[in-house]
Amino acid sequence: MSDVYSPVAGPHTHATAGVGGIMLQVMLALVPATLFGIWLYGWPALNLFVVTLSTCAIAEALSVRIGGRSAAAALGDGSALLTGWLLAMTLPPWAPWWIGVVGGLFAVMVGKQVFGGIGQNLFNPAMLARVVLLIAFPLELTTWIAPQPLTQTGSPGFVEGLAITFTGVTPERLDAVSSATLLGHLKTEIGRGTQLTAALDGWYEPSQAWFGHMAGSFAETSALLILLGGLYLMVRRIIDWQIPAAMLGTLALLASLMHMIAPERYADAGVHLLSGGVMLGAFFIATDPVTSPSTLRGRLLFGAGCGLLVYVIRSFGGYPEGVAFAVLLMNAVTPLIDHYVRPRIYGRDIHGRPRTIASKPKPDAEKPS
Amino acid sequence: MILRLFRIRGGVHPPEHKHPTASRPIEACPLPARLYVPLQQHIGAPAEPVVQVGEKVLKGQLIGHAQGPVSAPVHAPTSGTVTTIAPHAAPHPSGLPVVCVTIEPDGEDRWESAPAETDPFLLTPREIGERVAAAGIVGMGGAAFPSAVKLGAATRTPIHTLIINGGECEPYLTCDDRLMRERAVEVIDGVRIMLHGTQATRALIAIEENKPSAIRELKRAARIDERVMVVRIPALYPMGSEKHMIQTLTGRELPPGRLPADLGLIVHNVATAFAVHRAVRFGRPLISRIVTVGGGALREPRNREVLIGTPIEDLVECCGGFAEEPARLLMGGPMMGQVIPWNAPVVKGTSGVIALTREEIHIGETRACIRCGRCVSACPVGLMPLEMASRIRADQFDGAVDHGLNDCISCGSCAFVCPASIPLVQFFNFAKGELVARKTAQDKSQVLKLMAEQRQARLEREAREKAEAAARKKAEREAAKRAEQEAAARETGT
Numbered sequence: 001m002s003d004v005y006s007p008v009a010g011p012h013t014h015a016t017a018g019v020g021g022i023m024l025q026v027m028l029a030l031v032p033a034t035l036f037g038i039w040l041y042g043w044p045a046l047n048l049f050v051v052t053l054s055t056c057a058i059a060e061a062l063s064v065r066i067g068g069r070s071a072a073a074a075l076g077d078g079s080a081l082l083t084g085w086l087l088a089m090t091l092p093p094w095a096p097w098w099i100g101v102v103g104g105l106f107a108v109m110v111g112k113q114v115f116g117g118i119g120q121n122l123f124n125p126a127m128l129a130r131v132v133l134l135i136a137f138p139l140e141l142t143t144w145i146a147p148q149p150l151t152q153t154g155s156p157g158f159v160e161g162l163a164i165t166f167t168g169v170t171p172e173r174l175d176a177v178s179s180a181t182l183l184g185h186l187k188t189e190i191g192r193g194t195q196l197t198a199a200l201d202g203w204y205e206p207s208q209a210w211f212g213h214m215a216g217s218f219a220e221t222s223a224l225l226i227l228l229g230g231l232y233l234m235v236r237r238i239i240d241w242q243i244p245a246a247m248l249g250t251l252a253l254l255a256s257l258m259h260m261i262a263p264e265r266y267a268d269a270g271v272h273l274l275s276g277g278v279m280l281g282a283f284f285i286a287t288d289p290v291t292s293p294s295t296l297r298g299r300l301l302f303g304a305g306c307g308l309l310v311y312v313i314r315s316f317g318g319y320p321e322g323v324a325f326a327v328l329l330m331n332a333v334t335p336l337i338d339h340y341v342r343p344r345i346y347g348r349d350i351h352g353r354p355r356t357i358a359s360k361p362k363p364d365a366e367k368p369s
Numbered sequence: 370m371i372l373r374l375f376r377i378r379g380g381v382h383p384p385e386h387k388h389p390t391a392s393r394p395i396e397a398c399p400l401p402a403r404l405y406v407p408l409q410q411h412i413g414a415p416a417e418p419v420v421q422v423g424e425k426v427l428k429g430q431l432i433g434h435a436q437g438p439v440s441a442p443v444h445a446p447t448s449g450t451v452t453t454i455a456p457h458a459a460p461h462p463s464g465l466p467v468v469c470v471t472i473e474p475d476g477e478d479r480w481e482s483a484p485a486e487t488d489p490f491l492l493t494p495r496e497i498g499e500r501v502a503a504a505g506i507v508g509m510g511g512a513a514f515p516s517a518v519k520l521g522a523a524t525r526t527p528i529h530t531l532i533i534n535g536g537e538c539e540p541y542l543t544c545d546d547r548l549m550r551e552r553a554v555e556v557i558d559g560v561r562i563m564l565h566g567t568q569a570t571r572a573l574i575a576i577e578e579n580k581p582s583a584i585r586e587l588k589r590a591a592r593i594d595e596r597v598m599v600v601r602i603p604a605l606y607p608m609g610s611e612k613h614m615i616q617t618l619t620g621r622e623l624p625p626g627r628l629p630a631d632l633g634l635i636v637h638n639v640a641t642a643f644a645v646h647r648a649v650r651f652g653r654p655l656i657s658r659i660v661t662v663g664g665g666a667l668r669e670p671r672n673r674e675v676l677i678g679t680p681i682e683d684l685v686e687c688c689g690g691f692a693e694e695p696a697r698l699l700m701g702g703p704m705m706g707q708v709i710p711w712n713a714p715v716v717k718g719t720s721g722v723i724a725l726t727r728e729e730i731h732i733g734e735t736r737a738c739i740r741c742g743r744c745v746s747a748c749p750v751g752l753m754p755l756e757m758a759s760r761i762r763a764d765q766f767d768g769a770v771d772h773g774l775n776d777c778i779s780c781g782s783c784a785f786v787c788p789a790s791i792p793l794v795q796f797f798n799f800a801k802g803e804l805v806a807r808k809t810a811q812d813k814s815q816v817l818k819l820m821a822e823q824r825q826a827r828l829e830r831e832a833r834e835k836a837e838a839a840a841r842k843k844a845e846r847e848a849a850k851r852a853e854q855e856a857a858a859r860e861t862g863t
Contacts, residue, residue, distance in 0.1 A: 007462035009795040011781030012703040013383055013540060014731045017788045019739055119737040294742030294755060343751035345773045346612060347624040354624035357631055
């Protein structure tokens with residue numbers, strides 16, 4: 001009974017959610033979009049998913065062992081698996097195995113463990129790895145394929161899937177299946193001076209974009225399934241509405257405004273919201289607790305910043321997609337936001353000075369309603 | 370009339386665990402073999418014993434009188450013999466002893482005086498204050514601040530509203546709930562006496578919505594006085610915090626360092642109101658209280674009316690003992706209660722004795738902070754507990770103070786929600802203690818420096834005076850010599 005009397009401070013009861021539980025909920029919310037991605041792009045996509053997640057788990061275990069800590073405890077919180085999961089979802093589905101390995105190693109070891117492990121990293125590890133891969137291996141990271149559903153005849157079988165992932169896709173096969181993403185296509189066409197309506201013709205159908213039956217990253221094409229996952233996280237109180245709402249809202253507002261000004265040059269809000277990694281970014285990446293502000297007002301600011309940067313990079317930058325860059329740039333601003341945007345303390349004004357007691361109060365001063 | 374309520378920031382909803390005791394009536398507890406009545410059960414100076422070892426005392430007899438402006442007297446909870454006046458374990462996590470008057474009951478439970486009823490409304494507010502002070506009443510919600518001192522504030526600052534705290538937002542605790550349900554008339558009488566004592570124009574009795582029976586009973590009893598209003602408030606922890614109750618009921622916030630009286634308010638607990646009723650109407654001192662004895666480790670959780678000084682051990686025994694070994698034994702509720710030694714006695718501020726099992730505590734291994742911000746959202750004061758903790762971890766106490774450490778009310782909402790099981794309140798209490806220690810050391814060194822300077826000045830002054838005296842003497846001697854020579858010269862010259 002010795003620790004019955006150890007003078008520990010309260011509270012002596014605790015809520016049920018643990019770090020591992022939170023990560024598990026997030027992974028659960030990712031399952032529908034992930035399964036859809038596997039169905040949409042077939043065996044190679046599943047292979048890449050497995051490779052990336054395993055690499056992240058091994059990298060995490062290796063890193064904490066070097067640091068002299070328990071690998072089981074570190075893996076138990078699920079954060080390394082989640083990092084791998086999110087990274088895999090943003091990769092081209094038929095990317096070779098070593099993309100997953102290099103990305104996974106970089107995400108966990110450089111993106112997270114070098115900073116001191118979970119909770120210490122300044123940047124979102126998955127996005128950091130994705131940007132590094134994009135800059136180091138631009139070809140592999142921009143080789144997109146048209147949907148090859150598992151159920152469709154002609155889609156690669158298990159053995160051929162292994163071959164695609166581990167020995168590379170043959171040029172003939174690639175020619176048959178490769179396709180640009182919507183954003184990539186628009187960037188090229190608009191840059192060439194094509195009118196927007198002509199460029200969108202046959203490429204963009206809102207209902208299709210909602211379901212995600214198009215070329216793109218492994219598991220970010222289905223706006224609907226990602227939205228459902230995000231809503232689930234909100235209902236379970238794993239994430240707040242501030243970041244997704246501010247990010248999507250800002251992006252939609254800017255897109256609508258620019259579309260109104262130059263309708264044949266700038267795509268409308270629908271195209272922006274339903275393409276690329278915006279949905280995944282808004283609900284699952286920008287909401288990463290470690291790298292986003294910890295106050296609700298700070299999160300509004302952070303989300304708005306992400307939305308603004310996504311729009312700026314997509315419309316005026318060199319890359320067709322900007323979610324990863326936008327999130328990383330806002331990650332860098334997070335400490336600043338947390339320093340300046342603090343809640344008002346009870347009994348004090350917003351600058352932290354004690355509130356003054358204005359007048360001698362009377363009971364009638366409080367109006368009954 | 371419906372009172373407009375105001376929202377408070379943050380807060381949490383811990384599982385209530387109130388049902389095991391809420392449905393059962395208050396029961397008495399058998400006389401223990403020994404009572405340990407601490408002379409310090411309140412904030413302020415300890416009482417001075419006025420009885421001798423071996424002396425026979427009667428129930429209600431004064432055994433320690435108040436010392437200084439903030440203190441409270443202590444009375445014998447039953448008749449018997451004083452066996453020792455010596456240090457005994459106090460209900461405090463430190464386990465440090467306080468001086469207790471040990472009484473061996475004679476079993477007769479004989480009062481010092483026959484009951485005599487006074488009409489409290491014929492007394493002056495000052496007399497009410499005196500009676501409350503003489504009865505040794507302290508805040509019974511747990512803070513144990515001498516009630517008469519609070520009531521006395523009304524003589525200096527006009528009070529318009531008396532707030533009666535029936536929130537009882539801590540899980541497990543139902544002692545106030547049962548008191549309100551079973552002794553509503555007496556509670557209302559106490560409230561009216563306090564209204565008379567403070568000359569306030571209205572009383573608001575705030576009760577959380579999870580106690581509908583208590584609200585009903587008190588509303589019924591309050592019909593006799595239109596100044597008394599029972600207010601149903603949301604069930605949200607820490608609604609029972611004085612600052613947050615004031616905000617909920619009035620929309621006003623208490624600036625740091627100010628008292629409710631500065632806003633024309635005074636806040637008392639419902640159990641205090643009941644004690645005031647007994648003291649002022651019947652002249653009975655505070656010698657017993659209702660205690661919730663609960664927690665999963667206990668066989669028969671109950672509300673018991675317990676004599677002050679009853680050892681926790683005896684109290685647990687009269688509730689059937691432990692069903693399993695408790696993982697933690699607490700005084701108060703699980704959010705803000707404190708770990709106490711097994712042999713400590715029940716005191717005036719003991720609202721509950723809670724024996725928790727490991728499952729009930731439900732704390733995981735402490736992990737690294739993932740900056741999820743749940744603590745920020747839960748904090749009812751508007752602090753950023755994660756930032757404070759990271760500063761404290763790095764020994765940057767000033768940084769923690771800059772983030773509002775001194776505004777923290779230690780309610781534990783942050784640590785309750787923390788998914789990484791970081792003992793945030795432990796961090797903050799440590800830092801607060803460390804800051805006090807540093808301040809003390811600084812004050813001490815300043816005093817030492819001042820003393821050294823004064824000594825130096827004294828030595829210099831003395832040296833100077835000595836030198837001056839010597840110079841004066843020399844001058845006098847020389848003057849005398851000169852005078853002599855001049856006189857001689859004059860003599861020879863003439």
